[in-house]
Amino acid sequence: MFKLLKYLKGPSIICAIIAPIMMFIEVVMDLMQPKLMADIIDIGVASRNTSYVISIGGKMIFVALIGLIGGAACSVFASVAAMSMGEKLRQGLFDKIQTLSFLELDKFKSSSLITRLTNDVTQVQHMMLMGLRIMVRAPLICIGGFIMAVALSPKLSLIFLVAVPVILVAVILILKKSFPLFLSVQERIDSVNDVIRESILGVRVIKAFTIENKQAERFDEVNYDLMDKSIKAQNMNMILWPVVTLAMNLSVIGVLWFGGNMANKGMIEIGKIMAFINYLLQIMNSLMMVVMLVLNFSRAKASADRINEVLNTTSSIQDNKNSVKMTGFDIEFKDVSFKYNEHGDYVLKNISFKVKEGEKIGIIGATGSGKSSFVSLIPRLYDATEGQVLIGGVDVKKLKLKELRDNIGVILQDSILFSGTIEDNLKFGNDHADMELMENAARDAQAHEFITVKEHTYKSVVEQRGKNLSGGQKQRLSIARTLIRNPKILIMDDSTSALDMATEAKLQSSIKNRMANSTVLIIAQRISGVMDADKIIVLDDGKISAVGNHKELLKDNDIYSSIAVSQLGEEVLSNV
Known part of the structure; x- marks a missing residue:
């Protein structure tokens, strides 16, 4: 918990210092209030001195006004300090997630990260x-109240020796029990967010299959x-309230x-008893505050x-x-x-091949053959478990990430x-x-035509996740977004699946x-998407089945053919 105090920065540190000073005042x-009240009762009221009562009352x-301020x-x-810290913590957590x-x-999981960024930070x-x-x-109230109470009557102060330990023991025991429960509560919030997220993102599927009741x-x-x-966690903590109230x-x-009894024997004045009760109530109320602090601390500690x-x-x-610079x-x-x-199981096994700069390589294979995993190793979205991936003869692990990814378009x-x-x-x-650069990229991605038809063309609004665009339009915009970088290495991971054959051919x-x-x-x-490639890699169950051009693979590889x-039909074999 205290590790997060480093996010208390700048002016918020000054605010965090001033706040306790103001609270001390x-x-x-x-x-001071109970002591002044005791003086009014024991001196002013007892002697019927109205001017003294008015003076002390003033x-x-x-x-009270100074205390209010x-x-x-x-x-x-x-x-200010808490909100600023929350803002810095959210930013720091978000920045960390990006790395x-x-x-x-x-x-x-995304649902858990969202909970941590929102509910946990709150x-x-x-x-x-x-x-x-x-x-x-x-x-301060506990210490100050105890000192003032002892000054009024050391004998009556012995009551604290019984009440305070009872409360402290209850606080410690319940704190140990409640922390695991609140940690469990935060994990359940993750689960709720997970279901909500899936239900919202998959609303079309839910309605298409009429499974609203199942999702509900x-x-x-x-x-x-x-x-x-939540009930179990709160019930555990709520036990503290009756314990403190009873004490x-x-x-x-x-x-x-x-x-x-002491007043009857003339050992103490009535005003001092009233003041003592006030100090007692202040101390007990402060202990109630500690209880509330403990309740929140147990949950905040879990977060x-x-x-x-x-x-x-x-x-x-x-x-x-x-790190070394890219040379090829x-x-x-x-x-x-x-x-x-x-x-887990290996999704790629003993892959070895070379691609020369400027070559166009097609990758094809059955679903689950490892195609996406294969290309994700090139920009280091993942690192190879065994073996090496080299670019320009240099292991990608030795290249600067930013330079590597700046030169790769995915x-x-x-x-x-x-x-x-x-x-x-x-x-x-x-x-x-x-x-001009955007229009050229959009033209090459076959997106310029549908963009210019829109009322605001390139200023047209894109809703969250592109909900107001068709699948093909989203794919073409994604392609244009990558082409605009003019990358040295372009990776297209089944990014034309929503396009018709004619548009794909133009693309x-x-x-x-x-x-x-x-x-x-x-x-x-x-x-059709790979047949014009210089080389085509056929993947099967995480292994390279064959490498060759379209005609060679039609002739020699059963999977490709x-x-x-x-x-394309049987007639494709007649051209081999």
Whole structure:
């Protein structure tokens, strides 16, 4: 929890220092009130001195106003400090997530990361706000109240020796029990977010298969589980309230009983008993605040641990300390094997091949043969488990990540667009792209035509995830966004699956002309997408089955020829 205090930066540090000072002023003023009240009763009322009562009453009003100002100022400064820390923590957590490799992102899951960025940060932020107020006020009231109470009557103060230990023991025991429960609550929130996210993103599938009731049942299950765990966690903590209340009420009874006897014997004045009860109530109320602080601390501690888990995670893909510059763009795989985690199965096995700079390579194979995994090793989205991937004769692990990825354009299977405009999305490929550059890239991607038909052309709005565009339009915009970078190596991972044959043919021709001097790797399910490639790699169950051009593979490779026949018909074999 305290590790996160490093996100308290700049002016918020000053606010975090001023807030306790203001709270100290409020506490001092609060502690003065019972003593002044005792003086009014024991001196002013007892002697029927009206002017004394008015004088001390005026002091009480003045003291109350100073306390009000101190308390209000503490609230303002504490809020500024807590909110600023929350903002910096969210930013730091978001920045950290951006540095993680696909391996770590797969481990955490997007729904869990969203919960950590929102709910967990809010819990820590709320704890910081309470800490700057209650964590300062409660100890000061306890210590100050105890000193003032002892000064009034050392004998009556013995009551604290019984009440305070009872409360402290209850706080410690329940804190140990409640922390695991609140950690479980945060995990249940992850599950709820996971179902919500899937239901919203997959709403078309849900409606198409009329499984609304099934999804509702699924949500009801995780939602009920969250409620159940939350009730158990809150019930455990709520036990503290009656314990503290019981101790406080018994203490008041004890003061009245023993104080009354002492007053009858002339050992203490009535005003001092009243003041003592006020100090007792202040101490007990501060202990109630501690209880509330404990309730929030147990939950904030669980959230802080989850946040630190992400912040302390080191990306498995980092720059080498002795990084070298790229000198060429030949690609070579040397005995490469790959699996997504140490306990998983190998999805690529003993892959070896070379691609010369400027060559166009097609990659084809059955679903699950490892095509996407194959190309993801080139820009180091993942690292090879065994073997080496080299570019320009240099292991990609020795190249600077930014330089490597700046020279590689990747068009993934899922065409992810961001909310904004078409122009905004194209500029993700090149921040400094002018309109001419964007239009040329859009033309080559066969996107310019449908863009210019829109009322606002390149200024047209793109909704979240491109909901207002068709699958083919999203794919063409994704291709244009990558082409605008003019990469030295272009990877197209089945990125034309939503295009018709005519549009795909135009696209392939445009890319061939535009990327004539670049290395191009195309993954495709359709033979038409790779048949013009210089080389075609046929993958089967994570292994290279064959490498050759279209005609060679039709003749010599059963997997390729069977795919070709299924898509183009038996007559394709007659041309071999």
